[in-house]
Amino acid sequence: MSTIDNISLVLVIIGALNWGCIGLFGFDFVASIFGGQMSVMSRIIYSLVGIAGLWSITLLFKEKVPADTGSR
Numbered sequence: 001m002s003t004i005d006n007i008s009l010v011l012v013i014i015g016a017l018n019w020g021c022i023g024l025f026g027f028d029f030v031a032s033i034f035g036g037q038m039s040v041m042s043r044i045i046y047s048l049v050g051i052a053g054l055w056s057i058t059l060l061f062k063e064k065v066p067a068d069t070g071s072r
Contacts, residue, residue: 005059018049023070 021027034041065070 001059004055008052008055008059011049012056015049015053 016031021029028037030045031037031039031042034045036042
């Protein structure tokens with residue numbers, strides 16, 4: 001996997017955890033760190049997570065390469 005794929009997956013995981021916190025506890029972690037949902041930083045983070053989610057769609061269609069099993 002490329003570096004952008006790894007960054008994308010990390011951002012998607014952050015977004016998923018944030019949505020889990022919102023769903024389970026009514027607590028928006030990103031908004032609490034960056035000063036509310038409408039703050040510029042929160043909106044940037046939300047946008048990056050959204051873009052990462054779109055990028056992650058491409059991971060579904062990448063050709064899978066078998067892992068190297070090493071020497072036998």
